Amino acid sequence: MVNALWLGMMVFGILAAAAGGNIEAVTRAALDGANNAVKTSLGLIAIITFWLGIMKLAEEAGLISLISGLIAPVMRFLFPDIPRDHPAMGAIIMNISANILGLGNAATPMGLIAMQEMQKLNRGDKKTATASMCTFLALNTSCITLIPSTIIGIRVMHGSADPTEVVGTTIFATACGMTVAVAVDRVLRTVYSRPGRYQP
Amino acid sequence: MYPVINEISRWAIPFILLVVPLAAMVRGVKVFEAFVEGAEKGFSTAVKTIPYLVAMMVAINIFRASGAMEILVSALSPALGLVGFPAELLPHAVMRPLSGGAALGIATDVIAVHGPDSFLGRLVSTMQGTSDTTFYVLTLYFGSVGITRYRYAVYSGLAADFTTLLASVYIVNALYK
Numbered sequence: 285m286v287n288a289l290w291l292g293m294m295v296f297g298i299l300a301a302a303a304g305g306n307i308e309a310v311t312r313a314a315l316d317g318a319n320n321a322v323k324t325s326l327g328l329i330a331i332i333t334f335w336l337g338i339m340k341l342a343e344e345a346g347l348i349s350l351i352s353g354l355i356a357p358v359m360r361f362l363f364p365d366i367p368r369d370h371p372a373m374g375a376i377i378m379n380i381s382a383n384i385l386g387l388g389n390a391a392t393p394m395g396l397i398a399m400q401e402m403q404k405l406n407r408g409d410k411k412t413a414t415a416s417m418c419t420f421l422a423l424n425t426s427c428i429t430l431i432p433s434t435i436i437g438i439r440v441m442h443g444s445a446d447p448t449e450v451v452g453t454t455i456f457a458t459a460c461g462m463t464v465a466v467a468v469d470r471v472l473r474t475v476y477s478r479p480g481r482y483q484p
Numbered sequence: 485m486y487p488v489i490n491e492i493s494r495w496a497i498p499f500i501l502l503v504v505p506l507a508a509m510v511r512g513v514k515v516f517e518a519f520v521e522g523a524e525k526g527f528s529t530a531v532k533t534i535p536y537l538v539a540m541m542v543a544i545n546i547f548r549a550s551g552a553m554e555i556l557v558s559a560l561s562p563a564l565g566l567v568g569f570p571a572e573l574l575p576h577a578v579m580r581p582l583s584g585g586a587a588l589g590i591a592t593d594v595i596a597v598h599g600p601d602s603f604l605g606r607l608v609s610t611m612q613g614t615s616d617t618t619f620y621v622l623t624l625y626f627g628s629v630g631i632t633r634y635r636y637a638v639y640s641g642l643a644a645d646f647t648t649l650l651a652s653v654y655i656v657n658a659l660y661k
Binding site for chain 2: 286289290293294296297298299300301304306309310312313314316317318320321322324325326328329330332333334336337338339340341342343344345346347381382383385386387390392395396399400402403409410411412413417418421422424425426427429430431432433434435436438439442443444445446447449450453454456457458460461462463464465468469472473475476
């Protein structure tokens with residue numbers, strides 16, 4: 285799937301540029317994209333290092349098993365493959381909480397920690413996503429946000445009479461999206477776990 | 485409701501930074517050493533995501549800069565018109581799962597042109613606030629642990645994005661039209 289998508293964007297993009305007489309844009313776009321990607325990754329070093337340290341403290345203090353115990357029923361339903369006291373649980377909970385509160389700087393490193401912990405539980409091919417990882421990413425990409433702070437800032441900048449009125453509509457729309465994400469993930473998890481199913 | 489949530493957001497991280505080290509100390513953990521031990525892998529985790537992000541962001545950038553995105557938008561617009569979706573916001577809807585920065589740029593532009601309290605301004609604000617940049621998250625998170633076979637993760641992510649889009653159109657229409 286990701287291979288087809290990637291190839292499709294490249295080929296369709298280059299053909300569209302050629303047809304539009306705009307072929308030099310391709311080279312510039314490729315270099316800009318690579319540059320932005322490296323900047324993004326390097327920009328993550330500081331916050332990932334910092335949160336990995338804090339998460340280690342939380343784990344050794346026993347806080348993670350405490351919190352995951354509190355919401356165990358929900359987590360057992362969503363992530364049946366992850367043992368209750370596993371550090372992956374803590375990182376998942378922290379990531380989702382940070383997402384809900386709109387703390388992007390904390391959410392991303394927590395998510396990466398959660399992925400590392402889930403990769404340790406991956407008994408199969410280490411290049412293939414596990415069911416827990418897919419569920420986690422479905423939750424993560426569709427997560428409810430209580431405060432969309434960036435867009436509120438832009439509304440303030442352009443003189444909105446009520447910049448925060450979109451909080452309600454945002455919560456409604458994300459709640460719908462998250463429900464569908466969990467449902468679709470649950471159906472596909474079953475479909476893909478059938479024996480003999482070809483894994484693309 | 486909003487001020488309460490905003491206060492929680494402001495206090496959440498300082499609170500964690502206070503409580504976690506204190507709790508660790510009470511449990512007899514050597515706090516400085518444990519922090520450093522955990523933080524050791526920060527650099528390698530971040531650097532490991534570079535090739536994955538480069539691959540994805542180059543493709544997205546070419547797709548966008550070449551005019552291919554506009555072709556996709558014009559191909560999609562008759563279908564979305566049927567559900568009451570305004571054509572002005574279609575570039576944003578297509579861009580949202582691909583590039584957070586580009587989508588934010590489009591949203592800012594719509595708000596500047598039509599005003600934050602117009603129908604389009606409210607709708608684009610909601611659309612920007614709701615969904616995460618699905619392909620960025622998938623590439624970054626899977627890339628950080630070396631996973632290249634995403635299985636069905638792309639489908640559930642896009643299903644969520646599409647639902648969020650429809651729900652945004654529905655709720656903004658219902659409240660403000």
